[in-house]
Amino acid sequence: MTRKLxxxxxxxxxxxxxxxxxxxFFTAIVFGLKxxxxxxxxxxxxxxxxxxxxxxIKSNNYYFLVSAFYLLAFGxxxxxxxxxxxxxxxxxxxxxxFKIGLLFFYFFMxxxxxxxxxxxxxxxxxxxxxxxxWDVEEAPDTYTERPRPAGVVDYSKYDIIDFGNQLKxxxxxxxxxxxxxxxxxxxxMGDEFExxxxxxxNYLEKTxxxxxxxxxxxxxxxxxxxxDYKDDLSFDHLCESLGQLMITFADFYMRGxxxxxxxxxxxxxxxxxx
Amino acid sequence: xxxxxxxxxxxxxxxxxAKDVFRLLNNYRDISASEAASRLGMHIQTVQDFLEAMADxxxxxxxxxxxxxxxxxxxxxxxxxxxxxxxxxxxxxxTKGNSIEDSKIREKxxxxxxxxxxxxxxxxxxxxxxxxxxxxxxxxxISLTTAQGKFLYNLPFPDGEHLSLEExxxxxxxxxxxMPEIKDLVEELIQYKVIEAKSL
Numbered sequence: 459m460t461r462k463l464x465x466x467x468x469x470x471x472x473x474x475x476x477x478x479x480x481x482x483f484f485t486a487i488v489f490g491l492k493x494x495x496x497x498x499x500x501x502x503x504x505x506x507x508x509x510x511x512x513x514x515i516k517s518n519n520y521y522f523l524v525s526a527f528y529l530l531a532f533g534x535x536x537x538x539x540x541x542x543x544x545x546x547x548x549x550x551x552x553x554x555x556f557k558i559g560l561l562f563f564y565f566f567m568x569x570x571x572x573x574x575x576x577x578x579x580x581x582x583x584x585x586x587x588x589x590x591x592w593d594v595e596e597a598p599d600t601y602t603e604r605p606r607p608a609g610v611v612d613y614s615k616y617d618i619i620d621f622g623n624q625l626k627x628x629x630x631x632x633x634x635x636x637x638x639x640x641x642x643x644x645x646x647m648g649d650e651f652e653x654x655x656x657x658x659x660n661y662l663e664k665t666x667x668x669x670x671x672x673x674x675x676x677x678x679x680x681x682x683x684x685x686d687y688k689d690d691l692s693f694d695h696l697c698e699s700l701g702q703l704m705i706t707f708a709d710f711y712m713r714g715x716x717x718x719x720x721x722x723x724x725x726x727x728x729x730x731x732x
Numbered sequence: 733x734x735x736x737x738x739x740x741x742x743x744x745x746x747x748x749x750a751k752d753v754f755r756l757l758n759n760y761r762d763i764s765a766s767e768a769a770s771r772l773g774m775h776i777q778t779v780q781d782f783l784e785a786m787a788d789x790x791x792x793x794x795x796x797x798x799x800x801x802x803x804x805x806x807x808x809x810x811x812x813x814x815x816x817x818x819x820x821x822x823x824x825x826x827t828k829g830n831s832i833e834d835s836k837i838r839e840k841x842x843x844x845x846x847x848x849x850x851x852x853x854x855x856x857x858x859x860x861x862x863x864x865x866x867x868x869x870x871x872x873x874i875s876l877t878t879a880q881g882k883f884l885y886n887l888p889f890p891d892g893e894h895l896s897l898e899e900x901x902x903x904x905x906x907x908x909x910x911m912p913e914i915k916d917l918v919e920e921l922i923q924y925k926v927i928e929a930k931s932l
Contacts, residue, residue, distance in 0.1 A: 604839075639854075668853060676885075694888065
């Protein structure tokens with residue numbers, strides 16, 4: 459399959475790691491190595507709350523707890539780490555608390571590597587947009603801001619809400635419930651920070667697929683997402699395709715084949731961090 | 733009576749001297765503009781315009797007369813009853829003929845228009861269009877009725893297949909009775925280059 463999206467060169471995901479390393483080196487130079495490890499440990503615990511637990515609260519994806527506990531264990535052992543002042547001296551003895559922390563650290567680290575490999579913590583917006591554009595041809599100057607009706611489904615309000623919750627849990631889309639419809643917003647990796655931490659997140663400006671509770675499906679693609687494609691794709695076809703993709707996902711879910719949604723997304727084969 | 737004729741008739745009949753002129757016309761077998769003007773103490777051009785307008789509308793008969801080799805017109809009242817009737821349905825029918833109904837439409841490329849969704853998100857509540865050029869450019873906002881909003885929501889995209897008004901009406905679930913207001917909006921948006929039309 460030829461990629462329709464531009465390559466992801468965003469470094470938003472690396473910013474926390476780079477920031478923590480900069481602080482680590484700065485404190486190491488100013489205050490010494492022991493304090494810098496303790497500071498790094500504090501940062502890891504802070505990250506565990508803002509990136510792990512908070513993501514879990516927002517998404518209901520339990521795998522974020524693994525990430526949170528990994529960071530918590532990592533932070534704890536960095537704080538418990540009692541570095542000798544003289545490295546050429548006798549081998550330091552580690553406390554029992556440190557060894558227990560280390561055990562937890564390895565446990566959660568390997569678990570995290572496993573779920574990371576399985577893309578359980580990956581926001582799937584990029585796959586969604588790639589799949590939608592799969593067979594869409596080029597057609598310049600066709601973008602329009604307005605939403606497009608994309609079909610009708612025959613599901614109850616609660617089926618639609620359940621479907622939205624499932625997509626949220628698997629990080630395919632974030633659901634936003636309104637008075638008489640549910641909007642599903644595909645989130646790409648790197649865009650999750652705005653979703654998680656921006657207080658006035660305006661989902662209506664983003665790309666969304668709406669299921670109203672009478673079954674009407676509409677699609678809106680933001681200009682930013684449209685320009686993320688390498689070519690000017692036929693906008694009408696693209697919207698229709700995105701709508702049909704979500705209707706297919708809804709059908710999978712209602713039939714009890716929710717694993718097929720992930721299979722379909724995995725078929726795109728996009729890297730872990732894009 | 734045609735709308736434009738009715739407008740002209742209305743303009744003249746509302747003049748303060750209209751009744752006096754008609755009284756003269758009723759009393760005289762025929763009368764010239766200068767005779768009527770002197771009789772009423774008015775400017776000849778004012779009376780001339782009035783009589784010419786009534787003659788154009790077919791209310792007066794106008795005959796050329798010659799006095800000392802100088803031609804002028806004498807006016808005679810043709811009818812003693814004027815029926816002022818306007819068929820609004822016929823007169824205000826959208827556009828010239830039924831051209832819109834015989835066309836297929838879709839959104840124009842790069843229309844530069846902003847559609848605002850209604851609260852329930854299933855139709856538009858207004859459309860904002862940029863009109864004018866340069867510094868005179870301003871935003872024109874058209875508030876939509878529910879039927880118009882639903883219709884526009886289902887308007888084909890710039891690269892979508894052109895659809896007839898009837899096809900879009902059915903798709904958007906708009907009642908047939910609402911079509912006049914839809915046509916009115918479509919014509920307006922064609923003028924503002926938001927919608928493009930293609931003959932069937």
